[in-house]
Amino acid sequence: MIKRIYTVYMGIMLLFLYVPIFILMIFSFNYTPSRNYWGGFSLRWYQALFNDPHIFQALRTTITIAVLSALIATIIGTFAAWGINTLGAKSKGVVIGLTNLPVFNPEIVTGVSLMLFFIAAIRFAGVGEMGYVTLLLAHVSFNVPYVILSVMPRLRRLDKNLFEAAMDLGASPIQAFVRVIFPAIRPGIVTGALLAFTLSVDDFIVSFFTTGAGVSNLSILIFSMARRGINPRINALSTLIFLTVMILLYIISRRDSKKSSADAQ
């Protein structure tokens, strides 16, 4: 009986979460731009979407920034975690505390402080402008802590002498890292990289403050479009994003379940 009540409740909450998304998707097929009048099925907003150069530019920026920032942050974060792990308790505490600052700090503060920093750096150097590079650097900087957070627990579980043992057996430092340490902490690295990628794709606030004229990711573009009023092209974009996300999640879960059943054998 209680379970039934909870099931009904859960259904209502799922409706609350999904109905807005489905409404967006349904109205992307509406001929008229209205939201309370159905003017017949149409793909005109998709056509408009595909003919919109700004949206493709933004999509490309989002994806390249996400891939590059995740990659760079993963490399920096992995080696940083490895180094931090060797520090004494006191300096370790300081470094981890500073690393975690952007995680706890309000995003808007991170955004405006990076913006001021980039403007100062550009003025000081006398070259460059706010744009793709500052956006990328900002994303790397907020991604690094999450990679470190994901890699650290794995490193802590590792035998402290593993690296030394590998070198005693004749491995070069690079070999010891690639062949011994890396495989042991790989799950943490993968988690960190995926987390960094998702955070980058979804970020708006930091991007908004650290980009320059003419460089927008999808979040910035949607924000500026939405502020100008309802625009059915955003609905079409939502549908495509939702479908992409569902397909990606399906592929990942298929791969995971295959892997875990292979592990079980």
Place this chain on the structure above:
Amino acid sequence: MRVALLKRIFVYPYGLWLFIFIVAPLLIIVWFSFGGTDFTLYHYARFFSPLYEGQPFFQRIYIAVLMRSIYLAVISTVICFVLGYPLAYALAKFYSHKSFLLFLFLVPLWMNFLLRTYAWLTILEQNGVLNAFLGVFGLPATDLLFTDMAVVIGMVYNFLPFMVLPIYTVLRDMDKSIVEAAQDLGANKVQVFLKIVFPLSVPGVISGVTMVFMPGVTTFVISNLLGGGQFILVGNLIEQQFLRVGDWYFGSAMAVILMVLILFMMGLIKLFDRQPKDGRTDKTAEGGALY
């Protein structure tokens, strides 16, 4: 020794990185908040100062905006807790396809944050879906868009999964034998929940409250799209100073005040949260794995 040195090599470049991208930007914003080269406390004073002689403290314009931000965030957090706790409880207790159900609650998080907020813009607007729906039943139309209510709805919608996830994790990992022991000793269902289950889930509740309240206080996107007027929340105030008014000094002072306030609150929350430290970092990593 050689090995220690080798590993240490990775710490110094990272230390430099930390300084450049985390410490320096914060120093710059603090520097601006004190007026830059002409040291002054004017920009802080401006935040706290009255418009006229004897204006009550909480009615002063910027204080009022800050209070409003906290107020709306508290309301959203309470609603998320009331809606989210039973959900997490049911997920952890009843169902056999736990991970799939949890997955269903997390999928919306992968949708772009702005799209999720935009969805409510289209629902709540005057000619929107909600009024069309009410019209079918002959009910009077509502005018929710550009009100505080719309901002609260937007926050609850966006942040609810952040409340459910940590509470669910704690409840799922709870030692069932403790509950059984309480039952054996004669506790009824209500007692078991109030004296055993809920106290043990407090760390999850604290994480959830933090993950809803903090972004709620500092948001400017939700209030910008769903709220009306100019001075909605402290986040909007800061954004305006930097991108429209161009007063970086005052904007920086407000950002520093907000940062201090939030870090202070985080510290307070940590006092209540007495979990072993290592356990928590592992939890963070697990939460990450869900992404």
